[in-house]
Amino acid sequence: MSNLTVELNYFLYPSSIAVISDSPTPGGTGCKFVGNLIRADFRGKLYAVNPNLKEIMGMKAYNSIMDIPQGVDLVILAVQSSSFPEIIQECGSKGVKAAIISSGFSGVSDDGKKLEHKVLEVARRHGIRIIGPNTQGIINATNNLMAFTDPDTLPKLTQGKGISYICQTIYFFEDWVFRNQGRGLTKAVNLGVMCDLTNTELLEYFGDDPETRVIVLQIDQIRDGREFIKVARQVTQKKPVIAIKAGRTQVGVRAVVSHTGSLAGSGKVYDAVFRQVGIIRARDTDELIDLTKTFAYLSPMPTGNRVAIISLSGAASSLAADACVEYGLSLAELSKTTIQKIGQVIPSWTSIGNPIDLLQSPEVDRRVAHSTVLEALFTDPNVDAIMIIQCMAGTFLEQFNIFNILKECIREGPKKPIVMSGLMDDEGLKQSSRLDLAGIITFSSIRRSIKALAAAYSRYRYLNQ
Amino acid sequence: MSNLTVELNYFLYPSSIAVISDSPTPGGTGCKFVGNLIRADFRGKLYAVNPNLKEIMGMKAYNSIMDIPQGVDLVILAVQSSSFPEIIQECGSKGVKAAIISSGFSGVSDDGKKLEHKVLEVARRHGIRIIGPNTQGIINATNNLMAFTDPDTLPKLTQGKGISYICQTIYFFEDWVFRNQGRGLTKAVNLGVMCDLTNTELLEYFGDDPETRVIVLQIDQIRDGREFIKVARQVTQKKPVIAIKAGRTQVGVRAVVSHTGSLAGSGKVYDAVFRQVGIIRARDTDELIDLTKTFAYLSPMPTGNRVAIISLSGAASSLAADACVEYGLSLAELSKTTIQKIGQVIPSWTSIGNPIDLLQSPEVDRRVAHSTVLEALFTDPNVDAIMIIQCMAGTFLEQFNIFNILKECIREGPKKPIVMSGLMDDEGLKQSSRLDLAGIITFSSIRRSIKALAAAYSRYRYLNQ
Numbered sequence: 001m002s003n004l005t006v007e008l009n010y011f012l013y014p015s016s017i018a019v020i021s022d023s024p025t026p027g028g029t030g031c032k033f034v035g036n037l038i039r040a041d042f043r044g045k046l047y048a049v050n051p052n053l054k055e056i057m058g059m060k061a062y063n064s065i066m067d068i069p070q071g072v073d074l075v076i077l078a079v080q081s082s083s084f085p086e087i088i089q090e091c092g093s094k095g096v097k098a099a100i101i102s103s104g105f106s107g108v109s110d111d112g113k114k115l116e117h118k119v120l121e122v123a124r125r126h127g128i129r130i131i132g133p134n135t136q137g138i139i140n141a142t143n144n145l146m147a148f149t150d151p152d153t154l155p156k157l158t159q160g161k162g163i164s165y166i167c168q169t170i171y172f173f174e175d176w177v178f179r180n181q182g183r184g185l186t187k188a189v190n191l192g193v194m195c196d197l198t199n200t201e202l203l204e205y206f207g208d209d210p211e212t213r214v215i216v217l218q219i220d221q222i223r224d225g226r227e228f229i230k231v232a233r234q235v236t237q238k239k240p241v242i243a244i245k246a247g248r249t250q251v252g253v254r255a256v257v258s259h260t261g262s263l264a265g266s267g268k269v270y271d272a273v274f275r276q277v278g279i280i281r282a283r284d285t286d287e288l289i290d291l292t293k294t295f296a297y298l299s300p301m302p303t304g305n306r307v308a309i310i311s312l313s314g315a316a317s318s319l320a321a322d323a324c325v326e327y328g329l330s331l332a333e334l335s336k337t338t339i340q341k342i343g344q345v346i347p348s349w350t351s352i353g354n355p356i357d358l359l360q361s362p363e364v365d366r367r368v369a370h371s372t373v374l375e376a377l378f379t380d381p382n383v384d385a386i387m388i389i390q391c392m393a394g395t396f397l398e399q400f401n402i403f404n405i406l407k408e409c410i411r412e413g414p415k416k417p418i419v420m421s422g423l424m425d426d427e428g429l430k431q432s433s434r435l436d437l438a439g440i441i442t443f444s445s446i447r448r449s450i451k452a453l454a455a456a457y458s459r460y461r462y463l464n465q
Numbered sequence: 466m467s468n469l470t471v472e473l474n475y476f477l478y479p480s481s482i483a484v485i486s487d488s489p490t491p492g493g494t495g496c497k498f499v500g501n502l503i504r505a506d507f508r509g510k511l512y513a514v515n516p517n518l519k520e521i522m523g524m525k526a527y528n529s530i531m532d533i534p535q536g537v538d539l540v541i542l543a544v545q546s547s548s549f550p551e552i553i554q555e556c557g558s559k560g561v562k563a564a565i566i567s568s569g570f571s572g573v574s575d576d577g578k579k580l581e582h583k584v585l586e587v588a589r590r591h592g593i594r595i596i597g598p599n600t601q602g603i604i605n606a607t608n609n610l611m612a613f614t615d616p617d618t619l620p621k622l623t624q625g626k627g628i629s630y631i632c633q634t635i636y637f638f639e640d641w642v643f644r645n646q647g648r649g650l651t652k653a654v655n656l657g658v659m660c661d662l663t664n665t666e667l668l669e670y671f672g673d674d675p676e677t678r679v680i681v682l683q684i685d686q687i688r689d690g691r692e693f694i695k696v697a698r699q700v701t702q703k704k705p706v707i708a709i710k711a712g713r714t715q716v717g718v719r720a721v722v723s724h725t726g727s728l729a730g731s732g733k734v735y736d737a738v739f740r741q742v743g744i745i746r747a748r749d750t751d752e753l754i755d756l757t758k759t760f761a762y763l764s765p766m767p768t769g770n771r772v773a774i775i776s777l778s779g780a781a782s783s784l785a786a787d788a789c790v791e792y793g794l795s796l797a798e799l800s801k802t803t804i805q806k807i808g809q810v811i812p813s814w815t816s817i818g819n820p821i822d823l824l825q826s827p828e829v830d831r832r833v834a835h836s837t838v839l840e841a842l843f844t845d846p847n848v849d850a851i852m853i854i855q856c857m858a859g860t861f862l863e864q865f866n867i868f869n870i871l872k873e874c875i876r877e878g879p880k881k882p883i884v885m886s887g888l889m890d891d892e893g894l895k896q897s898s899r900l901d902l903a904g905i906i907t908f909s910s911i912r913r914s915i916k917a918l919a920a921a922y923s924r925y926r927y928l929n930q
Contacts, residue, residue, distance in 0.1 A: 178856070246784040248791075251795075252784065254786070284788075284912035285910045316636045319709075319749070322711060325714035389636075391636065425644075445750045447749035447751070
């Protein structure tokens, strides 16, 4: 196990946590952290420290961390910034290995800089790593570590798909986790201003984490460009890394500079670096959600760019063909065997080709047609991926249940990558969540489906270049 | 009233409809049409004709249209295609003015072409206009005319915003109406293969229709290019026209050609024509929904491209700034008065500029801050439009209810165009629907919000070039 893994495990797998606060009134930030950890049912020991309170959320509040009889791995600080150095000093004596500093070093003044240096100096002397300042903390769904986020407000996390999320700005994480309904998230770290632990280190850590399959990276700045490039190159060989980085234009860069107080780097530089090291870039929060869904759930992944389109409308499949061209995919030329098989389930007067239109005629049994076509495409050597254009609304389910047909066809797992468009209402969404879990990814629109497929293929090309 | 308006009013405002079917078994297509019209509570007279049935859905079934004692404006045909000429002939004698032909002229065979010519010849002789073949019909929310769509499966239509939708491929309409939750739709016409009435004629009709404020156009083909350009130029001067046309690439064009059997025209030609005549083009079904929402609800519309961004995160506003650059908008330079006003509600150490970050510090009262900033931006002559970046989830409402603040600020209607991003869950969606109705449009992502604002501004530029 690398040193970095050991150090970061104290944050993500602490055997004990102490929440240190100094507010004399109950109900402050420290109380919230303790309450969140209790409600989340954190699987480890939990202590509260507050010299001004006797009890926090029903737990004894120690006067100082030194009074805790057992050892402490991780501390969470919710105290006046002026006491940071003294408390970190005490933590060092106690043998603490990791500290999360939630609030800031008092804004952007010179005193803040001095304080930061002092805190870092003490921390380094004692081998304490720091996450923060200005962080909303950490989530680890595997041991119920949720100190900063009220677990009652979070969507239910389903850790099975191993998505780990590294961010500096909490807004992006909140947007992602709510709109993604928490699906697939195993760990999340909000680094805040990164006075010590960097996104490069987290990236390396998640690269080695056996529970992490996909890494999402929201970047404000990268402090160590060369190291980042080295680490990213290694990690992307093992796992897909999806990044969102604002400041693609000069105007965007200026907007972020005024916020963080340090240079964010030009958009074009990041585009070039990401491409070079195999990081998949999302331009928007919608794309970030689509991409994580794709890399976490799509199975198998495409190994070629030839797409077969199964549609219920010529104009709709034309839109899909447009998107294929735009995103560097091509329309598969169906094999003779496939065309023969399709010919058995659609009227003889219909021309058979790709896109495959299964709905032109009332005499087509759509259940038989869809399953026959899918089986044919699964074995067609000219087809790398399948796009299904559908109307996924509750009211359409009775007439024609594409979800049941697909589940039937993929009993042994999909044999080719399948994306599907046409999400319409809550019922469609519910049904499609189940398909996502089975490896078929569903999207609202045709273009988003093809874009996702192209992104998945771009990773194949990167790994096989 | 123009001849065209008179002719098309027989389709959309018929005083009487006869559904003509010939299936000897109850429950066929004809029965469905009658049932739909009954359930929708069509405000006009309704007759059923079927020589093989005595009764349809509890209504007397006439042997022939000639047996109906009163006059008939519109007929809906659900009969064998071979009887089309004879029935249209009878309709002519009866004084019928409009016919909807639901099924096709038997596929793509030569006989189909011959039959089409015959039907058209008879119809023209009697002054009957035809919608179809291969159409799912018409919706008019103002008189409950819903023959083809089961009104129980349709989302509840709210006609108030006057959106009229012209399509050839029903898939696009279904996708739009379900995902748009039926909001704002007043009329919809599915033209199918357009043997007679064309999308150009419908466009002209809706251009003159006082109930139509926004026109959505899904195009497979345009049969009369010159006439279309002439009509579109006139209509876009009066109302926004949003179009989706698949086949933007050669591959996409080929895909649609195989479906309709006729040339769809190259994507680039359409791009150029649309730009020239002021039609706003959607590249995807998501964009189509965003654009109709924007043109139907955003109020007031932008008259300049200088955007002020109110954000809760520097990195998020940087993403918005990126999108502004990409879509031809610029960041507003706030006036001195605005900066002074903002200075009163945020901490002195924070730099004030655009983007305006209102969440950096816990000492900011976000309610006061947001309303003060909005009031300042409303009167700032340097600001043309406002983008608000938010987290719109039910769980955030208790902490900070942006919806209530906005409703308070816009009691007399928004004084500048406002778009907002950050839709997250059902509760957010519910709240945001109310804002949409008040003129503030909400979107899932930052980029989509800015793109919509840019589209709205592009119409201003087109009208004032």
